Amino acid sequence: MTSFLTIIALLLSAVAAAYIAVTDPKRRRAFRQEQVTERTYLWPARLAILGPGVIFMLLGYWAAMVIWAGGVTVIGWGVAATSPIHIAQFKSWASEVQAALSARIADARSDVVARVKSANWSAGGRDAEIASLNERIRELEAKVSMLEGEEKPRISIAASGGNS
Amino acid sequence: MIAMSQSRTKRLTAIHGWSGTVLGILLYVVIVTGAIVVFDNEIRDWSQGSAQVENGLSGKVDRIVRNAARGIDPKFYEEVFVRPHVEGQMRVSFQSHQTNPDTGGLDDYVILLTLDKETGEEVSRKEGFSGEVFGADRGAALSRFLVDLHVQLYLPEPWGLYMTGILGLLMMAASVTGFLMHKHLFRDAFLPARPGERLVTARDRHILAASWSLPFAIILAFTGAFFSFALSLAVPVLAMVAFGGDQQALVETVLGVPDELDLTRTSLASLDYIIADATSRVGGAPTLLQIDHYGSASAMVTSFHSPAPSDLTRQTLLFDGVTREYLGVKPTIGLAPSVGSSLVSLMGPLHFGNFAGLLSKTVWLALGLAMAYVTATGMLLWTKRREEERLWQNFNRALTITIWGLPIAVLGSAYGFFFFLPAGDTVFWTPVAFAIATIVCIWVGFGKKDPTERYIRWLGYMSVLLPLFRHIVGGLSWSEALIQGQMAVLTIDILLVIGGLVLLRPLRHAAPLIRRRHLEPAE
Numbered sequence: 001m002t003s004f005l006t007i008i009a010l011l012l013s014a015v016a017a018a019y020i021a022v023t024d025p026k027r028r029r030a031f032r033q034e035q036v037t038e039r040t041y042l043w044p045a046r047l048a049i050l051g052p053g054v055i056f057m058l059l060g061y062w063a064a065m066v067i068w069a070g071g072v073t074v075i076g077w078g079v080a081a082t083s084p085i086h087i088a089q090f091k092s093w094a095s096e097v098q099a100a101l102s103a104r105i106a107d108a109r110s111d112v113v114a115r116v117k118s119a120n121w122s123a124g125g126r127d128a129e130i131a132s133l134n135e136r137i138r139e140l141e142a143k144v145s146m147l148e149g150e151e152k153p154r155i156s157i158a159a160s161g162g163n164s
Numbered sequence: 165m166i167a168m169s170q171s172r173t174k175r176l177t178a179i180h181g182w183s184g185t186v187l188g189i190l191l192y193v194v195i196v197t198g199a200i201v202v203f204d205n206e207i208r209d210w211s212q213g214s215a216q217v218e219n220g221l222s223g224k225v226d227r228i229v230r231n232a233a234r235g236i237d238p239k240f241y242e243e244v245f246v247r248p249h250v251e252g253q254m255r256v257s258f259q260s261h262q263t264n265p266d267t268g269g270l271d272d273y274v275i276l277l278t279l280d281k282e283t284g285e286e287v288s289r290k291e292g293f294s295g296e297v298f299g300a301d302r303g304a305a306l307s308r309f310l311v312d313l314h315v316q317l318y319l320p321e322p323w324g325l326y327m328t329g330i331l332g333l334l335m336m337a338a339s340v341t342g343f344l345m346h347k348h349l350f351r352d353a354f355l356p357a358r359p360g361e362r363l364v365t366a367r368d369r370h371i372l373a374a375s376w377s378l379p380f381a382i383i384l385a386f387t388g389a390f391f392s393f394a395l396s397l398a399v400p401v402l403a404m405v406a407f408g409g410d411q412q413a414l415v416e417t418v419l420g421v422p423d424e425l426d427l428t429r430t431s432l433a434s435l436d437y438i439i440a441d442a443t444s445r446v447g448g449a450p451t452l453l454q455i456d457h458y459g460s461a462s463a464m465v466t467s468f469h470s471p472a473p474s475d476l477t478r479q480t481l482l483f484d485g486v487t488r489e490y491l492g493v494k495p496t497i498g499l500a501p502s503v504g505s506s507l508v509s510l511m512g513p514l515h516f517g518n519f520a521g522l523l524s525k526t527v528w529l530a531l532g533l534a535m536a537y538v539t540a541t542g543m544l545l546w547t548k549r550r551e552e553e554r555l556w557q558n559f560n561r562a563l564t565i566t567i568w569g570l571p572i573a574v575l576g577s578a579y580g581f582f583f584f585l586p587a588g589d590t591v592f593w594t595p596v597a598f599a600i601a602t603i604v605c606i607w608v609g610f611g612k613k614d615p616t617e618r619y620i621r622w623l624g625y626m627s628v629l630l631p632l633f634r635h636i637v638g639g640l641s642w643s644e645a646l647i648q649g650q651m652a653v654l655t656i657d658i659l660l661v662i663g664g665l666v667l668l669r670p671l672r673h674a675a676p677l678i679r680r681r682h683l684e685p686a687e
Contacts, residue, residue: 067520
């Protein structure tokens with residue numbers, strides 16, 4: 001339970017740290033990004049970063065407090081060290097991977113559809129061939145019955161559907 | 165953050181830089197090995213590949229300890245330790261304080277018995293001074309070597325401890341001066357390194373990591389220096405000043421041993437009853453039982469327990485060894501609770517990070533790696549500022565060799581350990597393999613070309629192949645590990661493979677590979 005609470009607290013602090021990093025004016029200036037013009041929620045974010053530690057202390061969860069304090073320094077550093085350039089690179093890499101994967105998925109899908117269709121068509125073609133052969137057999141049988149008085153012809157149909 | 169004159173800032177910069185650089189390479193070794201040995205027990209379980217050590221004492225402990233004691237000379241009843249071992253076994257050690265002829269100092273002479281937990285049958289027996297008995301464990305040679313490297317840089321006692329103590333103090337000096345020097349600690353807390361490979365970039369990297377890890381850098385440096393100097397310097401000096409050089413008298417006074425001992429032979433109270441009582445009081449079985457003056461009228465039993473979920477320090481209860489009466493919580497120092505005792509008992513958990521299982525250990529590993537990064541970037545920054553000078557060019561190369569060569573040598577020691585584990589002296593060959601890997605890294609490192617790329621490649625291949633090598637030489641397989649509940653084997657193997665693959669960087673090329681395959685039909 002304590003471990004679970006600590007992980008939740010670390011996640012909360014990480015999100016708050018990320019928010020502060022993204023809206024930090026000095027950071028945006030250093031990387032020539034436009035300043036955030038909308039209202040920012042810096043104080044709630046600062047409270048969210050540090051709040052869990054205070055709550056753990058008040059509750060007497062000393063182990064959770066110390067783990068959280070250690071974790072927040074590492075996570076905070078990780079968040080702060082991820083520059084807008086890294087984020088842009090990651091976004092571009094992710095979109096490249098996503099585009100490549102979607103293209104491959106689309107290809108695979110159309111390939112499968114084509115194969116299924118082709119299989120259906122070939123299956124349908126065979127049926128039509130059988131049907132036409134059956135039709136031919138019926139025609140020939142009709143001729144045979146018409147000529148029945150003169151001579152009895154010998155007709156055999158091969159399994160492949162051909163005639164002789 | 166703190167307004168200072170230019171000359172004072174200059175002086176602080178000099179103290180900060182020199183304190184980090186003079187012994188910085190050794191400090192880096194201590195920090196990296198410290199980060200690794202946070203998982204000391206897990207590395208031991210992974211390397212020796214036996215069943216997992218049980219968490220607490222249970223079963224018919226009393227009968228087994230009594231039977232074992234019958235075959236032991238009563239002069240070794242001074243201290244008896246009972247601890248859990250691998251599944252189905254427990255370990256009982258009978259100890260007495262004697263002068264070690266090799267060192268001339270006071271040492272523990274130990275008779276260590278590994279016993280079957282059900283029948284009490286003797287599985288193995290070792291006898292000798294503590295270093296010989298516990299140091300000769302072939303299966304634990306790798307983790308013991310890494311711990312020795314961290315604690316005393318594999319130097320002889322007490323010189324290694326002096327050295328790591330001094331390194332701890334230097335790290336504290338660097339941390340405090342860094343804090344005083346940096347004017348915009350909070351304002352720059354979210355300012356990452358500016359792009360490029362300029363001096364300012366190196367500075368940004370160092371300052372950002374150092375700012376965030378500052379509180380724990382001070383804590384880890386202080387506690388580390390405390391542990392190094394407490395044993396190597398404080399005990400002999402205090403003993404000399406206050407006890408006429410009698411270290412045993414000092415230890416007994418500090419730890420709180422009653423003044424008068426009655427060594428009349430008396431039957432020991434039921435250990436099973438004491439274990440049950442202690443378990444009900446703290447909500448968990450003891451991880452260690454210590455019996456002082458076994459079988460005498462002054463016998464005392466101390467039960468050690470893991471920390472409660474919300475606490476940092478382990479719980480220690482004291483029982484009368486004859487009447488089995490609960491005497492209360494045993495402070496670390498002295499017989500009555502005190503602020504000093506509480507502070508001393510906090511040193512261990514704050515330094516080792518072992519108070520809340522894998523979660524706290526993982527955070528401490530990350531903290532250790534962050535410190536290593538701060539130390540390395542600090543030294544690189546120092547050399548970058550002086551890159552025109554030949555001396556600092558050579559120092560820079562030595563830094564590169566240490567930064568990458570150390571993890572390669574650690575993996576080399578693991579290869580050496582596994583190679584000799586089936587039939588060889590791992591205690592001897594593990595450090596030898598480390599030394600061979602170190603020499604190879606130094607040899608390659610001082611060539612004409614920058615060795616960084618080559619080191620990274622080696623490190624990647626060595627990490628990826630180590631689990632396979634471990635398995636080939638007869639280590640526990642993954643299926644056996646799963647059956648025996650030995651999760652350390654799986655976890656460390658997987659982490660090594662992932663770490664190696666990251667270093668070999670196939671991920672960087674993942675997107676182009678996918679795209680190329682996609683384009684192939686059109687081409």
